[in-house]
Amino acid sequence: MGDTPATTVTQPQGRRERNKLRVKNRIYEAALVLFTQQGYDQTTVDEITERADVARGTFFNHFQRKEDLIAEWGQERRELLREGLEAGGLTNPEDKATRHVLSRCMSILADISVRNPAQTKAMLTAWVRAGFPLHEHPYAAHMFSEFIRAGRERGDVPQDVDVELAGHLLRDIYLGTLYQWTRGAEEDSDLEAALQAACTAVLDGLVPRCASVR
Known part of the structure; x- marks a missing residue:
């Protein structure tokens, strides 16, 4: 004053x-x-x-410290994901089927990584070696859990599904698929197709296929 x-x-x-x-x-x-x-x-x-x-x-x-640059990279990816979800109308997905929401989310995650495959490979390797998957807040798991929770409230996910467990499972599937992609020949692999296949494999155990149409 x-x-x-x-x-x-x-x-x-x-x-x-x-x-x-x-x-x-x-x-x-x-x-x-x-x-x-x-x-x-x-x-x-x-x-x-x-x-x-x-x-x-x-x-x-x-x-x-140098490791803070890895954290900055992770934060940048989270921001790109947030922007992608907002652009796709997925930040408030109450009126969208769970399969659709998670499929679009996997597409966004794939797009973020393939923009610069060499950088993704280098930074993901550093991220894992520095132990970030163990001590970093599981942002992706929380995001997936919220999508599953919304689906359960909407009725296209069974009520007995543990949303937290499902979210962490999807995160592990996402990170495992991403890591395998970075270990392979980039020109011979389709990250989005791999993520979609992995997501479908999980959802087939969670969401009845008849609930995917909305």
């Missing part, structure tokens, strides 16, 4: 935040390029800062 116009306070703060974000993004993008080209373990912080053209100390102003 005071007599100084608010714009004289907020504008410089906005510029500083924008500049900080630009530098952070430059470091992050430089790291992704190097991780993709030569591998996560083979890339040093010094190489990242050299490519990003920033001082070593600047790196640690934005990332406490």
